[in-house]
Amino acid sequence: xxxxxxxxxxxxxxxxxxxxxxxxxxxxxxxxxxxxxxxxxxxxxxxxxxxxxxxxxxxxxxxxxxxxxxxxxxxxxxxxxxxxxxxxxxxxxxxxxxxxxxxxxxxxxxxxxxxxxxxxxxxxxxxxxxxxxxxxxxxxxxxxxxxxxxxxxxxxxxxxxxxxxxxxxxxxxxxxxxxxxxxxxxxxxxxxxxxxxxxxxxxxxxxxxxxxxxxxxxxxxxxxxxxxxxxxxxxxxxxxxxxxxxxxxxxxxxxxxxxxxxxxxxxxxxxxxxxxxxxxxxxxxxxxxxxxxxxxxxxxxxxxxxxxxxxxxxxxxxxxxxxxxxxxxxxxxxxxxxxxxxxxxxxxxxxxxxxxxxxxxxxxxxxxxxxxxxxxxxxxxxxxxxxxxxxxxxxxxxxxxxxxxxxxxxxxxxxxxxxxxxxxxxxxxxxxxxxxxxxxxxxxxxxxxxxxxxxxxxxxxxxxxxxxxxxxxxxxxxxxxxxxxxxxxxxxxxxxxxxxxxxxxxxxxxxxxxxxxxxxxxxxxxxxxxxxxxxxxxxxxxxxxxxxxxxxxxxxxxxxxxxxxxxxxxxxxxxxxxxxxxxxxxxxxxxxxxxxxxxxxxxxxxxxxxxxxxxxxxxxxxxxxxxxxxxxxxxxxxxxxxxxxxxxxxxxxxxxxxxxxxxxxxxxxxxxxxxxxxxxxxxxxxxxxxxxxxxxxxxxxxxxxxxxxxxxxxxxxxxxxxxxxxxxxxxxxxxxxxxxxxxxxxxxxxxxxxxxxxxxxxxxxxxxxxxxxxxxxxxxxxxxxxxxxxxxxxxxxxxxxxxxxxxxxxxxxxxxxxxxxxxxxxxxxxxxxxxxxxxxxxxxxxxxxxxxxxxxxxxxxxxxxxxxxxxxxxxxxxxxxxxxxxxxxxxxxxxxxxxxxxxxxxxxxxxxxxxxxxxxxxxxxxxxxxxxxxxx
Numbered sequence: 001x002x003x004x005x006x007x008x009x010x011x012x013x014x015x016x017x018x019x020x021x022x023x024x025x026x027x028x029x030x031x032x033x034x035x036x037x038x039x040x041x042x043x044x045x046x047x048x049x050x051x052x053x054x055x056x057x058x059x060x061x062x063x064x065x066x067x068x069x070x071x072x073x074x075x076x077x078x079x080x081x082x083x084x085x086x087x088x089x090x091x092x093x094x095x096x097x098x099x100x101x102x103x104x105x106x107x108x109x110x111x112x113x114x115x116x117x118x119x120x121x122x123x124x125x126x127x128x129x130x131x132x133x134x135x136x137x138x139x140x141x142x143x144x145x146x147x148x149x150x151x152x153x154x155x156x157x158x159x160x161x162x163x164x165x166x167x168x169x170x171x172x173x174x175x176x177x178x179x180x181x182x183x184x185x186x187x188x189x190x191x192x193x194x195x196x197x198x199x200x201x202x203x204x205x206x207x208x209x210x211x212x213x214x215x216x217x218x219x220x221x222x223x224x225x226x227x228x229x230x231x232x233x234x235x236x237x238x239x240x241x242x243x244x245x246x247x248x249x250x251x252x253x254x255x256x257x258x259x260x261x262x263x264x265x266x267x268x269x270x271x272x273x274x275x276x277x278x279x280x281x282x283x284x285x286x287x288x289x290x291x292x293x294x295x296x297x298x299x300x301x302x303x304x305x306x307x308x309x310x311x312x313x314x315x316x317x318x319x320x321x322x323x324x325x326x327x328x329x330x331x332x333x334x335x336x337x338x339x340x341x342x343x344x345x346x347x348x349x350x351x352x353x354x355x356x357x358x359x360x361x362x363x364x365x366x367x368x369x370x371x372x373x374x375x376x377x378x379x380x381x382x383x384x385x386x387x388x389x390x391x392x393x394x395x396x397x398x399x400x401x402x403x404x405x406x407x408x409x410x411x412x413x414x415x416x417x418x419x420x421x422x423x424x425x426x427x428x429x430x431x432x433x434x435x436x437x438x439x440x441x442x443x444x445x446x447x448x449x450x451x452x453x454x455x456x457x458x459x460x461x462x463x464x465x466x467x468x469x470x471x472x473x474x475x476x477x478x479x480x481x482x483x484x485x486x487x488x489x490x491x492x493x494x495x496x497x498x499x500x501x502x503x504x505x506x507x508x509x510x511x512x513x514x515x516x517x518x519x520x521x522x523x524x525x526x527x528x529x530x531x532x533x534x535x536x537x538x539x540x541x542x543x544x545x546x547x548x549x550x551x552x553x554x555x556x557x558x559x560x561x562x563x564x565x566x567x568x569x570x571x572x573x574x575x576x577x578x579x580x581x582x583x584x585x586x587x588x589x590x591x592x593x594x595x596x597x598x599x600x601x602x603x604x605x606x607x608x609x610x611x612x613x614x615x616x617x618x619x620x621x622x623x624x625x626x627x628x629x630x631x632x633x634x635x636x637x638x639x640x641x642x643x644x645x646x647x648x649x650x651x652x653x654x655x656x657x658x659x660x661x662x663x664x665x666x667x668x669x670x671x672x673x674x675x676x677x678x679x680x681x682x683x684x685x686x687x688x689x690x691x692x693x694x695x696x697x698x699x700x701x702x703x704x705x706x707x708x709x710x711x712x713x714x715x716x717x718x719x720x721x722x723x724x725x726x727x728x729x730x731x732x733x734x735x736x737x738x739x740x741x742x743x744x745x746x747x748x749x750x751x752x753x754x755x756x757x758x759x760x761x762x763x764x765x766x767x768x769x770x771x772x773x774x775x776x777x778x779x780x781x782x783x784x785x786x787x788x789x790x791x792x793x794x795x796x797x798x799x800x801x802x803x804x805x806x807x808x809x810x811x812x813x814x815x816x817x818x819x820x821x822x823x824x825x826x827x828x829x830x831x832x833x834x835x836x837x838x839x840x841x842x843x844x845x846x847x848x849x850x851x852x853x854x855x856x857x858x859x860x861x862x863x864x865x866x867x868x869x870x871x872x873x874x875x876x877x878x879x880x881x882x883x884x885x886x887x888x889x890x891x892x893x894x895x896x897x898x899x900x901x902x903x904x905x906x907x908x909x910x911x912x913x914x915x916x917x918x919x920x921x922x923x924x925x926x927x928x929x930x931x932x933x934x935x936x
Contacts, residue, residue: 051137052145053083058196060130061086062185064120082190083144102138157250159823162462163446165244168237170466172227183228189470191251200224206249209242252460252714266468266475272654276721277458277711278685283729284722296749302723303750307772312763315773318754321345322936324356325876326774327746329935330699331360333369333783334790336876338869357746361739367402370738372782373698374401376828377455377709379447381821406736407691408680411456415676419669445486449479454824456679458690458711459652471714473654477647484649485663488670651678655685686711688728692741693718694826696727699745701775702768708826719769755936777935778830781816784933788849791856791873815839840927847920850927854919858911863888870923875931887922894918 051057061069061080069080078090089095089106096107109115111131118125126134137143169188176183186198194203194214204212217226218233218241227233233241244250272278286298287305294314295301307314318326324344328336340359344351360366374397400410412420446465453461463469464479648662649671656678663671679687690711697703704724707715718724727741734740745751755774757764767773779787812818815836819825840846857866867887871879879887894917926932 047133047136049140051133051140052143053086053137054145054192054196056145057134057137058083060126060134062196062198064123064126064130068121087142097138097142099142100139102135105138108135108138153248153250154829157247158252160247161244161250161252162450164240166463167466168233168240172230172233172237174467176228191249194249204245204249207246209245212245215242215245268473268654272473272713275713276717277689277715278654280683280685281688281725281728281732284725287722294749296752297744297747299723299727299744300749302720302726303771306720306770310766310770310772312767312770312772314749315753315755315757315767317749317752318756318774318936321877322754323353323752326935327357328360328876329779329783330746331357331369331742332363332365333372333780333786334365335787335873338872341872341876354747357743361743364402366739367398367400369782370401370698371397372780373694376819376825377694378451379821379824401738404737404739407731407738408682408687408736410736411680411687412676415452415456415679416672419673420676445483448486449482451824452482454709454826456687456690457652458686458709458715460710460712460714472712474652474712478652478654480647481650482652482675484647485671485675488649488664489672651675682732688731688736689724691738692728692731693724695738695741696745697827699742699751700771701777702771709824720771774936778832779933779935780828781813781818784816785812788846788853788927791849791853812839812843812845837928841924846924846927850920850923851916853923854916855911857919857923858915863891866919867922870926874926890922890925891918894921 048056058080065080068075069078076090078096079085080096086107087095087097089097094106096105098105102108106115108131110117110119111126111134112118120126173188177186177188184198184200186200186203187193195206197203197213200213202212203214209215213224214226215238216222217224218238220226220232225232286301289295289301289304290308291304291313294304304314317323321341324336324341328334328340340356343349344353344356371394375394380394399405400413405413446462449465450462453459459474460469460472461474461479461482463472464474464476466476468475649664650656650660650662663674678684682688689705690709693703693705694708697708704720705711705716705718710716727744730744731737731741750771751774753772753774755776757767757773759767764773768775815833817829817831819828853870857869860866860869864884867884868879871877871883
């Protein structure tokens with residue numbers, strides 16, 4: 001077994017028994033449901049007191065009403081397949097249900113004939129027992145039931161559904177189970193539709209694909225075969241569905257406190273236009289507060305006013321040492337240095353907090369840390385053959401933060417940097433939003449639009465790829481209008497300036513090689529005796545194509561090429577020997593020339609391999625406009641459909657109106673410049689709010705809008721809307737300065753509250769919601785890694801505060817919730833697992849770091865000073881007498897394991913192995929504490 005694989009294996013195995021029990025019980029309940037619901041309710045039996053819409057009423061309505069009141073076939077604009085829409089009612093009768101009053105509910109009145117026409121129209125009336133069940137449910141208050149209990153899925157799971165499952169369902173299932181009709185009373189509009197199922201019962205059993213009716217249908221192993229009257233799904237599509245159900249069938253949450261109307265056809269409602277995120281940012285009046293002495297900044301007044309309205313008071317300010325550690329990690333991702341602790345915490349120090357904050361903002365580490373936040377939002381991955389430290393895009397983002405590039409300019413350079421004037425030469429080669437890797441070649445534009453929507457616009461656009469968005473005022477036309485912008489842009493590879501000469505040589509050499517290869521192929525065909533070489537040449541060609549695939553093992557490819565070339569040379573020698581007599585002189589001369597060229601060609605393969613490696617290292621993706629610009633093309637499934645009508649390039653209607661001039665018509669460009677300038681306009685209602693909210697989140701631990709990349713109707717409402725507008729307005733007024741906004745927040749009384757209060761859990765939850773106490777935050781994996789690298793450095797070294805390497809191992813990223821380069825990660829998870837402690841105890845990298853840290857500490861004369869310095873560096877505070885005593889006792893009692901000595905490459909002549917071993921063990925104990933891993 002690969003010892004490096006154990007963290008991932010163990011992580012997958014954790015919680016298996018609990019999950020299996022849950023799925024087993026869930027399966028028994030769901031499997032029994034069809035039999036329970038198949039029989040009509042018996043009026044002679046007592047009606048249960050806990051009826052719910054989803055468990056009891058929806059199956060009846062599906063059976064009798066869905067043909068006329070489901071999805072797009074919604075007579076009188078009334079639908080019964082959604083709890084919210086049932087309560088909302090239709091355009092004529094209004095709300096269909098009056099909770100607690102069955103006799104006054106139009107639904108009951110239509111079913112019993114008290115209103116005309118009696119329902120179901122021109123069909124058999126519901127049985128008395130069925131009507132009685134509906135009446136009882138309404139009299140019980142018309143509870144919704146299960147879907148109100150949100151099922152939580154990770155960002156990765158939701159992205160998998162949106163990119164792999166929703167398009168598949170749209171292409172193969174929605175014609176019969178979607179917007180037009182729902183065959184078999186089975187809809188595919190929400191997760192609950194599939195859990196509830198149709199006339200044959202539940203379509204899926206979460207976690208159990210083999211027990212799911214949907215999988216049986218698409219496998220076509222029984223009587224039920226889907227898609228009906230169409231070719232069966234390929235194995236890859238079936239495998240995706242199986243994987244989706246195995247991961248509990250993730251689906252975006254739609255259970256909202258104030259849900260938007262589910263659109264049966266695209267229309268922009270007044271409630272859409274009035275949505276808070278679509279309104280202009282206006283500077284609000286400062287609220288009056290009862291305790292005006294507490295605010296340090298105007299932003300504090302908004303927090304205090306809300307706390308006072310909830311009968312709460314702010315938490316006391318945190319200790320100065322704790323605040324220094326909090327600010328240092330929030331701004332740089334590193335702990336405060338001993339020099340800073342001594343300077344700013346000395347009893348005689350009169351240095352104001354502003355000076356320390358400004359010092360951190362001016363440090364190089366600020367850009368490194370905040371660039372990492374940004375990279376989480378763009379699915380960042382370094383270029384092939386480059387580490388993060390050498391990656392040009394990452395370095396550009398670091399420089400942008402360190403130089404406090406205005407955010408509007410930062411945004412424009414990401415989208416249209418190649419078309420805008422550049423302040424610096426390297427900005428001409430900026431690989432921003434459209435070119436930054438990784439993209440799927442099959443779905444490049446879909447990925448780019450998803451990134452544009454969530455990262456720059458705060459809107460979910462992806463659902464509109466297959467159909468008008470059901471929850472947002474975003475139409476398919478809106479989606480394909482934006483796609484036209486991306487279709488009119490192409491990614492080209494250009495070398496970095498310092499590598500251009502080598503790159504030019506490469507291109508010339510490659511052209512010569514390809515020309516020789518083409519000629520040789522043609523000439524080889526003239527010799528029937530050489531036909532056996534064709535297969536070898538085809539195999540060589542196959543291997544050569546792998547050189548263009550960055551996912552291939554290049555060393556293995558080169559080895560295969562050399563082997564094939566050896567076989568080819570041997571075969572040529574055999575043929576030469578066989579034909580030495582038969583070949584006439586002209587043919588022999590021609591053949592020998594060809595053989596010499598083939599030998600040269602074998603050497604050229606090695607050159608091509610080396611040059612391909614060079615181009616991997618020296619090329620960057622650069623965006624350029626295509627000529628001529630293209631229009632977006634709609635399709636029902638999201639796949640290109642040339643027969644459909646093209647859509648002019650423009651902005652979303654809800655934000656820019658219906659009367660728009662198509663983009664790029666005058667300039668014959670893609671429209672990216674106009675898109676960038678529109679988003680960066682100070683009048684745009686979302687741009688400033690979106691970035692302001694993210695900065696608040698990274699500093700306070702939660703956003704004013706919790707749905708960090710979704711400001712649409714399906715997202716969360718702001719907890720403090722006036723504060724969000726105040727900060728956003730100030731952000732723009734300060735020339736979009738991210739540093740000024742960060743400085744303003746960290747110097748506020750709100751930010752400087754303590755995280756430690758002795759209050760009830762309910763009050764703590766209220767305080768956290770209204771920012772009346774600080775949140776305790778777990779260190780991000782990069783901060784743990786960089787801190788360990790920093791602590792092992794000699795404090796006297798001039799480069800002590802340098803940016804350490806950040807090429808983390810996959811195991812460490814996985815265990816400590818690092819961002820995946822395949823996902824947009826607006827919010828990292830913060831898990832606590834025993835595997836994290838095991839990693840900190842057993843990782844070779846951690847052991848090596850703690851040994852070097854121990855060497856540094858052992859420069860002090862005695863154990864007490866070394867322990868005190870360790871506490872200052874790790875925790876930012878003095879060691880207490882009990883802690884000092886415990887540490888000295890630990891070190892005195894430590895008995896080193898003879899097998900636990902450092903290996904040869906880690907031995908240190910200055911510190912005896914036994915001394916190093918005990919200090920390494922002690923430091924690892926300190927690393928395992930919450931005080932190191934968390935920031936108060």
